[in-house]
Amino acid sequence: MAENMIDIYIMGEHHRVPDSLTILQALEYAGYRLIRGVGCRGGFCGACATVYRVVGDYHLKFALACQTKVEPNMQLAMIPYFPAHQPRYRLSELKGTAQEVLDIYPEMLTCYGCNTCTKSCPQEIDVLGYVSAIVRGDIPLAADISFDCIMCGLCVSRCPAELVKHHAALLCRRIYGKFLAPRSEHLKQRIQEIKSGKFNAAIAELKNMPQAELKKLYANRDIEPEE
């Protein structure tokens, strides 16, 4: 199948690339051997956050380079690293209150609700929604809304109030996971049972079993039904 070639501009330099490529693949096609600005190549790590424009349009657009196809007359720039403030804290020394999030990230209170963050999020997260939840002290909601964040930092790059939202959201999720989510009784109990040696004999028996017998046991094991 003949490739349909299009014109793009990388760091201002003209290149012709097949239109089927993602931005990341186009950079490589153009000859860039990437070190920064590339990671999982699957939309999970946020390393390839990129900013672009299309010739003739003044708008800045945001994307993950690994997840977005090139389009004609794209003007691309990689953001190899966007500096974002990250205070040090020890979760184990916190109590898990909403106030602590604001103590560690006091600038969250300066949000004036312009919603630029939400518009710049390649994950389509309601960023302003979770920032508001943080300001209101609703940690479970902030944790829930921000859950799909891949921490690319594009929201920070565009925020006129310079909030480091993605790090604050991570703190919320960690506080929720450690302090606010209900604990699993069955997990605690199982750890106790293992420590008391309850399963030692059963495992030792399997370890010492001749392979033929093990295979038979495996083939005939009962399987928990789906529903």
Added chain:
Amino acid sequence: MAYPSPLNELATRVAETRPDRLNQAFPRLTAEEKDKLLHEYHPDYRADTFSTLRVGPNAGDRTPRELALLLEGESLLKGTNIALDHPDYDCDVLVIGGGGAGCAAALIAEDLGAKVLVATKLRLGDANTMMAQGGIQAADKENDSPAIHYLDVLGGGHFANIPELVETLVTDAPEAIQWLEELGVMFDKNPDGSMKTIHGGGTSRKRMHTARDYTGAEIMRTLRDEVKSRPQITVLEFSPAVELLTDSTGATTGAVLLNLNLSGNAFSRDYHYTVVRAKTVIIATGGSGRLHYQGFPTSNHYGATGDGLVLAYRAGARLAFIDTMQYHPTGVAYPQQIIGQLVTEKVRSLGAQLLNIDGQQFIYPLETRDVVASAIIRECQQGKGVVTPGNISGVWLDTPMIEILRGPGTVKKELPAMVRQFARFGIELDKEPILVYPTLHYQNGGVAIDPDCRTNVPFLFVAGEASGGVHGRNRLMGNSLLDVIVFGRRAGAAAAQNARARGSNLELTLKHLEKWDQELQKQRIAPATKSPLILPDYTKKEA
């Protein structure tokens, strides 16, 4: 519909057979049937794609050609003259690799008072761990037990696994989950606090713990945040290790790192190396999917080039199970931009069926991964696959079935990452089936370790995907996230303890390289390449 019309027409066949398939359970295969299928169609059995190693502790063993080339490669440091007597860094524990295993190891070592240095090729946390969607196994429910988990792991691994490693994996598992919870990982739970758990391929109990379909990302970003919060842990990013350091007895004493930021760009004339003196070294460099064995696409992270195996092997560490790789049955086959990326097994756990071009099932969807992958390859080779515009074959994965079985909205709720990924290319998972083909996913083998992650090289530890033995010849879903946490923690503890017992008068040499060169010469081998690879080269090629 975002499919071009030929595919669109074939997709309607899938919709037509859906009512019939609703209550149709495809029978599970017998042990003999599975065995036959694997031998006929699994890539591990394609003899022409393997080489036999000629030097090193595994001489005589077979491994994929691409890996053999690197294992028998020439050191990047050959011909360079690096001063080793004034190391740039000094630490108790050097962790090479900043993924799940490396971060877990660093945290536990720091807990035990060790001065830790983490050297990582890309950013901290840029690793396969980040991409694990499906879940993490642990036998913590009432109807389950570590013994039942043990049997599942062994059966999945074709009974080749090292029993002691499996025992460690399953008995440490619940504590690993609790440790993650303490660090703030948000697992999916019921209102009473009990874990929501689901099946994975080859599990006999629902023991897959999830964090939506971002399980690995949730674990990784939490570990990364915790590592960054500890001043006793130094992190060097963009600093892959290119060679271990040893003393005259062959014991590890540190590593040479390459500074990627300063090396090989237009503004720097030379390669910049960093010398680290360390009492103990943990290799946690992950897998090697980016070597694209047999030309397969891969679900792996950009950095997964098997560097740790090369480093360890040249220093004399024995490898295990390096003739077996895992091909995840469901990699994306269309759209072309995301070929090889993972379609999590959770999709099949939730009820999606695998169908050939006629819209018919051909395999029970939750057989172990190697069996499902083989069945898909068989369908495609027998002309029952769907040929995409990119001219590759795939089979259907009927995702709309999930909505019928589990209620409308389930797909969006349970698979947000996937929904987003396909929506970017106009495909609606809850309404349209998707096309899949096996993708190179996991390195079943690696450096041989004991339950404390020790190797046969003194003071060298290995954890996570770079190690081999726990999964035998095939890994079950949810056991790699478990592996990186369980053995990462153990490696951190063992390395910290061993560092404490070791004096600080370390000798830093590259003598093992001289020995390596002599062996190559003796076998009359002229290395065909330099290694480790560090990063794949996709310039002027499509990924």
